[in-house]
Amino acid sequence: MQAGRLSTARWGAFYLLLAAGLASQAPEQCPHSCRRCGAAVSTVNCSYAGLSGVPERLPSDLTRLNLSHNAIRTLAPEQFGALTRLEDLDLSDNLLAYVEADALLGLWSLLDLRVARNRLKVLPAGALAGLSRLRLLDVSGNEILGVLDFTFRDLAGLRVLQALHNHVVFVSRQAFAGLTELRQLYLDACNLTSVPTEAFAHLGGLTVLHLHRLESSALPDYAFLGLARLKELVVADWPRLETLSANSLVGLNLTSLAIRKCNLSAVPFAALHHLVYLVNLDLSSNPISYIQGNQLRDLLRLEEFHLAGGRLRRIEMATFYGSVSLKLLDVSRNLLSTLEEGVFHSPDALRHLGLNGNPLACDCRLLWLARRRSSLQFVGGPPTCGQWDFLGYAAADMAELLTCRSPRVQPRQPDSVWVEQGHTAVLHCDAEGRPEPSVTWLDPGRRALTNAGRIRAVGNGSLEVRYAQPQDTGIYRCVASNAAGNDTRPIELRVRTLSKKKPFHLKSWPAALPSLSPDLREPPFDVKTLLIAASIGFLSFCSSVGVCFIAIFFWSKSRGQIKHTANIAYVPRSAAASSNGGAGNSMETSRFTMKLM
Incomplete structure (x- = not known):
């Protein structure tokens, strides 16, 4: 019995020594600096390993490889050709400046x-060849400067493309x-001056689009005309974007729209009214100071509205009329002096409020906030007025703290104001209240x-009537x-008409035209107007005569010296008769001299 046990122990020791010898002769599967390595391991993590190149000895059945945070500078052709089962490759945070064509060839999975x-x-043509199953890039x-034509033509299965924080200057028409x-x-093109509309036309299935840091000053008309399936659009960090046409x-038929960190000075109502399926609208970090009432009435399905970190001073009553499902409003970090219950269509639907x-x-x-404080969740903390957390007070104390005083109009000027016709009148209205x-x-x-208009209300509460x-x-x-409440004060405005001078009538006019109507028979004449007309006529006549004399004078000078005498030759009648009788006699002529006067 003991001999059998000894024999078994010897054979066990022999097998252990043999296994150790074989293990010492087996080739090493990956560098010592990589963690979780081995022939039976499907994941290899070589991050922070100080590698200057891709390790050569890697398990062929590897599915996940992490080479991030190393000093890899280039990828040679078919660098990973043996890893046909690899599904996840991380080369982030290296020194890659160039990827040669066919560098990733062989990574079929x-x-x-x-x-x-x-x-x-740049991503050269062929750098992504053979990656037909790739889903995320x-x-x-x-430091990518441009996206060339057909850069991604081999990526038929790609679903997510992240290209944020680059230096893109141009995007070719056939880039996508x-x-x-x-x-x-997700595109970050800080040096791109216009939206690459023609390139986007190839992305008919796109549902999410983020555009960051463009240098464009406008979003052109029909910029996303080919993106009928787009649901989420984010436009962020456009410092020159001031308005939307x-x-x-x-x-577009969006459900989520964000225009953040731009330079919009007003809510672009005209561009939003057709987005009837919009659920989330984010206009945060824009210098918008005022929201007009009843302008978002077409956004019937709106549930979230964000305008945090702006310059908002006033939200007008009935702003969210029509938005019956509004559940979240975030207007924190603005310049609001109040938020009234009347801005909402249905205040009871509100669940989250950012007002701090x-x-x-x-x-x-x-x-109204005090009454609904138990059903509201305050984004970023509860609001305060002055230095007080008013929502923490008891109901009785809050009624004394949050008080109002009805307005009262002060009589700054008389109840009746006179003004000359053509002059400007200003009616003042000074009101006090809390x-x-x-x-x-x-x-x-x-x-x-x-x-x-000509009659307009000015900013200080006064009324200006110009050219009365x-x-x-x-x-x-x-x-x-x-x-x-309210208070009213009437002020009467009276305008003095210009005085008319007594007309001058020509007494002989009715007698000369007895058949004309009374209005035409007694036309009025203004003596002053008549004298001015006569003077103008006389001056015009004298000017015309003077111009004619001057013209004749210069014309005569141009004709040379004027002769004052003229010699005229003629044939006497008797000489003419005798010449008919005798053909041989010559005709005698006579001359006389005339003096021109």
Whole structure:
């Protein structure tokens, strides 16, 4: 029994020594600096290994290879030819400046390729050959200057292309030809001066498009006309983009639109009205100061509206009328003095509100927030008015803190104002209240006056009537309103007409024209006008006569010296008769001299 056990122990030791010997003779599968290496391992991580080239001894059945954060400078043709099962290759954060043609040939199974943060300036034709199954390509953070024609023609299965933070100057018309399955494109073209509309026309299946850091000052009309399936569009970091034309987004049927960190001074209502399926609208970090009411009424499905980090001072009442499903509003870090309940179509649908970072006034317009504080989640923290976290007060204390005072119009000028015809009249309206009331002017027909036209309301609450006419006479009303009520003051404007001088009548006119109507028989004459007309006629006559004399004088000078005498030859009648009788006699002529007077 003991002998059998000893024999078994000896055979076990022999097998262990044999295995150790065979292991010492087996070839090494990858460098010592790589982690998780071995013939039976499908993932090899060689990041931060100090490699200057791709390792030569790698398992042939490898599926994931991480070569990031090394010093690899170039890729030779068929560098990975033996790795036919590789699905994920990460070459990010190296020193790659050039990828030779057919460098990736043989990677028939590759799905994800990351070459981010290298030194590539161009992707040459053939560099991506053989990657028909590739789904994701990341070339962000390089120095790519342009995208050439047919660069991606072999990537028929590509679905995500990330090309952020490059130096793109141009994109060729056929740059994206062949990308029939592309769904997401992230393009950063800081030196591109226009949207590559013709190149985008090849991306009919695109659903997500991000355009960052373009130097264009406008989004041209029909810029995305071929992208009928696009659902998400992000335009960011365009410092020169100040407005969107009405047709810039024609052809799109978006559900999410972001125009961030641009230079928009107003909400582009004209470009947005046809986006009836829009759910998310983000206009953050733009110098927009005012949102007009009832301009977003066509966005019936809007659920999120972001305008954080801007210069917003006022959101007008009924701004979100029509947006019955609005659940999130983020207007934090602006210049708002209040946010009234009347801006919403359905305040009860609101679930998330970002209002912090605004200089809110502590008045009754914020009471609705106090009533709904339990059902609201405040993005970035609760809002404050002054230095107080007013939502933390008890209900009784909040009613005393958030108060309003009805407006009152101060009588700065008389109730009746006179002005000469053709002159300018200014009607003043000074109103006090808490919060500060807004002033509206009504004309004698009770119609509201705007800040345009000859009769217009000016910024300080006054009414200006320029070039006053008799028909402007009437009672104008100043209406001051705030959340606590309103006050009205009528002011009468009277316009003095220009005085008319007594007309001059020619008494003999009716007798000369007895058959004419009374209006034509007694035409009025102004003596002053008559004298001016006569003077002008006399001067015109004298000028004409003078011009004629001068012209005759110079004409006569041009004809030379004038002769004052003339010699005239003639034949007497008797001589003419005798000459008929005798043909041989010569005809006698006579002469006489005339003196010209």
